[in-house]
Amino acid sequence: MDTPATSTTSARLELVFIGVSDVDRAKHFYAEVLGWGCDHDQRVTDGLRFLQVTPPGSACSFAFGEGVTPMRPGEQKGLQAVVDDADAARADLLARGVECTEVDEMAWGRFVFFNDPDGNAWVLQQLPAPSPAA
Template sequence: MNITHAKTVTVPVSDQDRAKDFYVSTLGFEVLADQQMGPVRWLQVAPRGAETSFTLASAEQGFTPGTARGIILETSDLDADCAGLAQAGAAVEGPDELPWGRQATLVDPDGNSFVLATPTPSESRA
């Protein structure tokens, strides 16, 4: 196998403009693409410099908003990110100390759930 990483993850949203505002203004992602392709709007965002991006797909495209779960976003400063997100009005729980590391959970306006996590010691050495 020659798979190196996930390129794009689809995040189902009810309102692409509202989602774009949250991912760009609250999470600090950048817009990689925002274009109409026939009846479909292709809206793609990502953290700066990331290899993996997120497509914010609407219900009109056949996706059920709020169904994404278990997507892990790695951060180099969990405490600062949690504080900044809470100050911006995002629904954040944690950070918590867990047997596998420190993490917090974050929910977007549609109820899609993310985990903010610091690298584990084994990942830091890799």
């Protein structure tokens, strides 16, 4: 059976789950420390609490809570968000008390790495400048 090279189905990544050990601590980190919007914090039943945060300017949100994912705390690695300025993003993280790396210069962008309190690993990438047209 031949598979078409392109899909006619439109898809947008809008929600990624993160495993955390303490929902209130994670809410504090993402909403208060990082300053991301807290879109939902709903206790549905005993053992089921859904919390969703969204970085400013992002079309993708992140969810965690009680009973919402089998993912273990700290298991999510390589979550990557694009920023306009890696130096400014790093300065903002440091001003908020978040430990992060120096800006890492690579051919495919400039990167800053940090972890949430559970060890879920985040990467902020400044895309490289477009190459001049030949």
